[in-house]
Structures are given as C-alpha cells and as structure tokens.
Amino acid sequence: MRYLLMICDDESDGRGPLELVRAPEHIAWIDYLDHRGITLLDGVRLRPSIDATKVQSRNGETLVSDGPFIETKEQIGGFALIECDNLDDAIDVAAKHPFAAHGVVEVRPVWDE
Amino acid sequence: MSGPVDQAVAAAFRDSWGQIVATLIGATGDWDLAEESAQDAFTAAMGTWPRRGVPDRPGAWLMSVARNRATDVLRRRALGAAKVREVAVDSREENVEFAGSENIEDEEAVSGVYDDRLRLIFTCCHPALSLEGQVALTLRTLIGLTTAEIARAFLVPEPTMAQRLVRAKRKIRNAGIPFRVPPAPLLAQRTTAVLGVLYLLFNEGYSATSGADLVRSGLSAEALRLARMLSTMMPEDCEVTGLLALMLLHDARRGTRLDGAGDLVTLEEQDRTRWDSGEITEAILILKEAMQLGRPGPYQVQAAIIACHATAEDEAHTDWRQIAALYDRLAELAPSPVVELNRAVAIAMASGPAAGLAIVESIVAAKTLSGYPLLPATRADLLRRMHRLDEAAVHYREALSLATNDGERRFLTRRLRETTTGR
Numbered sequence: 254m255r256y257l258l259m260i261c262d263d264e265s266d267g268r269g270p271l272e273l274v275r276a277p278e279h280i281a282w283i284d285y286l287d288h289r290g291i292t293l294l295d296g297v298r299l300r301p302s303i304d305a306t307k308v309q310s311r312n313g314e315t316l317v318s319d320g321p322f323i324e325t326k327e328q329i330g331g332f333a334l335i336e337c338d339n340l341d342d343a344i345d346v347a348a349k350h351p352f353a354a355h356g357v358v359e360v361r362p363v364w365d366e
Numbered sequence: 367m368s369g370p371v372d373q374a375v376a377a378a379f380r381d382s383w384g385q386i387v388a389t390l391i392g393a394t395g396d397w398d399l400a401e402e403s404a405q406d407a408f409t410a411a412m413g414t415w416p417r418r419g420v421p422d423r424p425g426a427w428l429m430s431v432a433r434n435r436a437t438d439v440l441r442r443r444a445l446g447a448a449k450v451r452e453v454a455v456d457s458r459e460e461n462v463e464f465a466g467s468e469n470i471e472d473e474e475a476v477s478g479v480y481d482d483r484l485r486l487i488f489t490c491c492h493p494a495l496s497l498e499g500q501v502a503l504t505l506r507t508l509i510g511l512t513t514a515e516i517a518r519a520f521l522v523p524e525p526t527m528a529q530r531l532v533r534a535k536r537k538i539r540n541a542g543i544p545f546r547v548p549p550a551p552l553l554a555q556r557t558t559a560v561l562g563v564l565y566l567l568f569n570e571g572y573s574a575t576s577g578a579d580l581v582r583s584g585l586s587a588e589a590l591r592l593a594r595m596l597s598t599m600m601p602e603d604c605e606v607t608g609l610l611a612l613m614l615l616h617d618a619r620r621g622t623r624l625d626g627a628g629d630l631v632t633l634e635e636q637d638r639t640r641w642d643s644g645e646i647t648e649a650i651l652i653l654k655e656a657m658q659l660g661r662p663g664p665y666q667v668q669a670a671i672i673a674c675h676a677t678a679e680d681e682a683h684t685d686w687r688q689i690a691a692l693y694d695r696l697a698e699l700a701p702s703p704v705v706e707l708n709r710a711v712a713i714a715m716a717s718g719p720a721a722g723l724a725i726v727e728s729i730v731a732a733k734t735l736s737g738y739p740l741l742p743a744t745r746a747d748l749l750r751r752m753h754r755l756d757e758a759a760v761h762y763r764e765a766l767s768l769a770t771n772d773g774e775r776r777f778l779t780r781r782l783r784e785t786t787t788g789r
Contacts, residue, residue: 254542339544340494341552362541 255294255336255363256343261327262356270298278351285349286335291342296333327357334363371416378424379408383510384595385425386432388482391507391545397535399436401507407432483508484547484599487592491560492543499534500563506531509588519570519582560596561609561665564589568613572620590617597652607656608666614649615672618642629773634681646676664700667692686715703734707744719751739768743778750785759785 273279286293302321309316321328330352337343340360347358383404390400407428421427490503501520505511511519517527537543548556571585593610600606622636653669671692678684693709706729714722726745735741746761762782769775 256542339542340492341544341548343542344494364540 254339254343255334255365256340257361257363258333258335258343258347258350259329259359259361260331260333260350260352260356261329261359262352263326264301264328264330265355266330266352267301273298276351282350286346289337289342289346291346292336294334294336296331298331299329301330302328330356371412371420374415374420374424375408375411378411378428379510382425382428383408384483384486384508386429387507387510388486389429390432390436391486392482393433394436394440395545396436397507397538399439403432403435403439404428404510406435481547483595485545487560487596488547488556489538489543489545491556491563492538493556493559494541494543495534495537496530497563497566499530499537500559501567502527502530503534504563504567504592505585505588508592511588519585521582557600557603557605561605564593564596565609565613565665567592568616572616586613586617586620589613604656604659604661605663605665607652608663608669611649611653611656612665612669612672614645615669615676618645618649618676627773627776629776633675634684638680641676646673649673650677662695662699664696667696667699671696684715686712690716703729703732704738707735707741710748711744714748714751719748723748723752737768739765739770739774739778741765742768743781746781746785750781755785 268276283293305319305321307318307320333350335343335346337346340362343360347353347360350358352358386404386407387400390403391397394400410431411424411428415421486507487504490507491500495503498520502516505516505519506513513528513531514524516531517524520527538545547553568586568589571583571587571589590610590613593606593613597603597606597610618641619633619636620642622638622640623631625631649669650673653666653673657666657670671689674685674689674692690709690712693705693712697705697709706725710722710725710729712722713725723745726741726748729735729741730745742761743765746758746765749755749758749761759782762778762785766775766778766782769778
C-alpha cells in the first residue's frame with residue numbers, strides 16, 4: 254500500500270531541503286527505510302505556512318487569501334510518500350522520522366482503487 | 367423448538383461464534399461476509415437441529431455451513447476465481463482435519479483455531495481505531511453481540527453504534543490495518559492496548575447498577591470470557607494473567623459492593639462471607655504462578671492488592687504494610703494521581719494518618735486531581751482521624767460540593783454530621 258506521511262511541526266525547525274538531506278538524523282531515517290525494504294516514492298520539504306495561499310471557488314468567483322487552511326500550531330512542513338505492506342509498517346517509519354520527536358506525523362493511506 | 371436444542375444453539379453460539387467469524391475473516395478478508403455467514407450458519411442450525419438432532423460436534427457443523435455460505439456468496443459475486451478457490455481449499459482441509467481429529471482437545475487443532483481469534487482481537491484493538499470502535503468491534507466479532515445490544519450496553523442510539531462499527535471496519539480495510547498477531551517488537555505494547563479494552567469492558571459492566579440493565583452488566587462476564595480466552599492463548603504473558611486475576615477478584619465481590627439503597631459499600635465494609643471464594647481461590651492461584659515468573663506489571667500488582675483484602679479475615683486483619691508496599695510498586699510501574707491517592711490511604715492505614723496526609727497534601731499542591739471529590743474526602747477523613755475536626759469539616763464540605771451522585775452525597779453528609787457533632 255501507499256501512504257502519505259504528512260510531516261507537521263510548529264515551524265521551529267527552519268532548515269531547508271538541502272540542509273535537511275545532509276542532516277545525520279535524516280540520513281539515518283532514509284537508511285532505516287532501506288533496511289526495512291520500504292520504498293520512499295517521493296518527498297518534499299515545504300516553505301513555511303507564512304508563504305501559503307488559500308484558494309476557493311464560489312459561484313464562479315475565485316477567492317484568494319493569505320495563510321494556510323487551518324490556524325493551528327502544527328503546520329505541514331513536508332511530506333513523504335512511501336510504499337509498504339500495512340499500517341503497522343507505515344506507523345513504524347512515521348515514528349522514526351526526525352520531526353516526529355517534536356512535531357506530529359499524520360499517516361494517510363492513498364486512495365487506490 | 368424444544369428447550370434442549372435452544373440451549374445447544376445458545377451454547378454453540380457462545381463457544382463458536384468468535385472462532386467462526388475469525389476464521390472466515392482470515393480466509394476471506396471480508397468482515398461483513400464473515401459475520402453474515404456466521405449468522406446464516408446459526409439460522410440454519412435453528413432450522414435443522416430440531417428436526418435432525420444436534421450434531422456431535424456443533425462447532426464443526428456450524429463452521430462448515432458458514433464456510434459454504436461464504437464460498438457461495440463469493441462465487442455469486444464473481445469476485446475472481448482465486449479467492450473462491452482459496453476458501454474452498456481451506457474448507458476441504460478443515461473437513462479433513464475435523465474428520466481426522468475426534469478429540470477436540472487435540473493440541474494442534476486447538477492452537478490452529480485459536481490463532482485466528484488471537485489475530486482478530488489484536489486487529490479489533492488496533493490503536494489506529496477509535497477506542498469506541500475497538501470496544502464495539504470486539505463485542506460484535508468475538509462475542510457476537512448484535513449492534514442493538516452493543517448500543518444498549520453503551521447507552522447510545524442504535525444508528526450511532528451501527529455507524530461506529532461501519533467506520534471501524536472501513537478503516538481496517540482502507541488504512542491497511544493487518545489481520546495478525548503483532549510481531550515481537552510491537553507485541554508488548556499492543557497487548558497492553560488489548561488488555562485496556564478488556565478492562566474497560568469489564569468496568570462498564572461492573573459499574574452498571576444491579577438489575578438496571580442486564581445487557582450492560584453482562585459486559586463484565588463477556589470481558590472475563592475474553593480474558594480467559596486470551597490467557598489460554600498467551601499463557602506466557604503475566605499481565606494477561608494479572609488482568610484475569612484482577613477481574614476475578616472484582617467479580618467475586620460483585621454482590622456486596624452496593625447496599626440496599628444502591629450506595630457504594632467500601633471494600634473494608636463489604637460482607638466478606640458473601641464473596642465468591644471459588645473465584646478468589648482461582649485468582650490467587652493464577653496470580654501466584656504469574657508473579658513467580660518475575661515480570662511484574664500494573665495488573666498483577668493491582669490484583670495482588672485486592673488479593674490482600676480478599677484473603678484478610680476482616681478489616682482489622684488486613685496487611686496494610688504489604689498493601690502500602692504494593693502501592694509503592696504500582697506508583698513506579700504506572701504512576702498516576704489516583705494511584706498516588708490510594709497509596710496515601712494505604713500508608714495512612716499502615717503508618718498512621720499523618721504520613722498519609724503528607725502525600726495527600728502534595729497531591730493537592732500539584733493540582734493534578736482538582737475537582738475529584740475523593741481528594742478532599744480523603745483529606746477530610748485523615749484529618750478527622752487526627753482529631754483536627756474543624757479542618758476535616760471544611761474538606762468534607764468541599765467534597766460535598768464536588769460529589770456527582772446521591773450515594774456520595776449521602777455518605778459525605780453522614781461523615782460531616784459525625785465531624786461537627788462528635789466533639
């Protein structure tokens with residue numbers, strides 16, 4: 254199955270993608286995926302929520318406003334798309350993601366039909 | 367329909383429902399199909415057994431009917447030949463096995479059967495499901511309570527409960543929750559989750575007032591059955607045994623915990639002659655065996671505490687030193703403000719009220735139990751025993767203002783009166 258891991262935190266970690274891929278804890282995480290035979294299909298680091306734009310269409314009109322979808326402490330800072338056997342494996346990988354130690358990782362199964 | 371056949375069907379339901387559902391989920395991966403096929407098998411039994419007699423092995427008969435139903439449905443749905451073949455092959459193997467092993471105690475047959483129920487309970491109690499969903503699913507699939515019965519037991523409308531079950535089953539399928547006993551690294555943690563669900567079920571039934579709702583108080587018996595099943599399947603897990611012992615020790619005192627007016631009777635004041643000595647003996651025996659293995663856990667320690675009470679002739683002979691030592695251990699294994707409060711009471715009994723009061727006052731200062739009526743009630747009780755009656759009255763009044771039911775209020779009012787008139 255494919256799972257999207259949404260990596261969320263309070264944006265206290267301001268490191269960009271290049272810094273992150275060189276960080277030892279992230280390298281260790283990628284190695285762990287390898288070791289478990291779990292495929293990392295894709296992943297990105299997102300710009301902070303201050304750069305987010307909210308878009309809605311209502312009655313043919315486009316409404317654009319500043320800011321992320323929800324005002325919460327935790328914001329999506331990146332995602333990883335993985336392929337593994339079941340939810341327990343996805344939970345295992347999510348728990349070992351470096352951001353899980355101070356933020357939250359939401360695990361969502363991909364809607365495959 | 368004749369009485370004995372009714373009883374045979376009821377007994378077969380109790381013994382085989384969970385096993386049939388678990389086996390069919392294992393074979394088909396389809397939870398609804400498994401339940402429907404099991405239901406159909408029991409309907410068929412009610413039609414056939416009165417005419418042709420109860421089969422020698424009702425469980426095997428029901429399993430084979432349920433399997434055939436599931437195979438038929440899958441075939442009709444034309445879900446793909448592969449799946450039908452898989453169930454049909456399993457079914458043949460099962461028949462061969464049934465025919466070959468006349469002795470139901472045959473170890474291999476039993477362990478093979480148990481495996482699916484163990485898989486089922488771990489799947490039902492997966493932490494990715496809501497706790498409400500876990501409880502409902504366990505009762506539906508392993509015990510065979512109907513949606514209406516579960517709804518009644520949890521005091522929610524039937525459509526709400528139906529929705530809860532649908533949602534839980536959907537999540538198992540969509541989120542890829544595996545149907546399995548978790549592998550070693552996860553096992554301890556997941557077992558704790560299963561035990562948590564069983565204890566919650568037990569307490570739901572235990573807290574139901576006697577006679578108020580039979581379905582609700584029946585939950586304790588179902589929880590006990592599941593704990594027994596689990597302890598047979600996981601004999602090496604001391605906490606499973608600990609929980610079973612704890613449930614038995616509570617259950618043994620079931621008839622004495624409420625007085626005629628429906629008020630709670632404290633353990634010390636319960637009529638010990640009415641405790642179920644059979645359950646107490648069994649609990650102490652299995653608890654001793656578990657504790658000898660040297661892997662203590664919160665359930666074993668809690669059971670050991672109740673066992674101290676259960677084996678004392680009367681309140682005066684209670685070994686409070688031992689109980690206080692066990693609460694020290696419990697506070698290490700599973701620290702919580704409520705455990706701390708109970709520890710304070712035990713230490714007060716073992717070493718005098720002043721020692722207990724010091725702990726109670728530290729809980730008050732930490733503000734972790736604000737609004738909990740037993741905190742000021744305990745404080746008042748210790749102060750009363752130290753003859754600081756004015757202070758005791760203040761805290762009895764505080765407890766009264768927080769009390770949530772009439773029984774508590776009556777008890778506290780009585781104590782307050784004793785405090786203000788007894789000097």
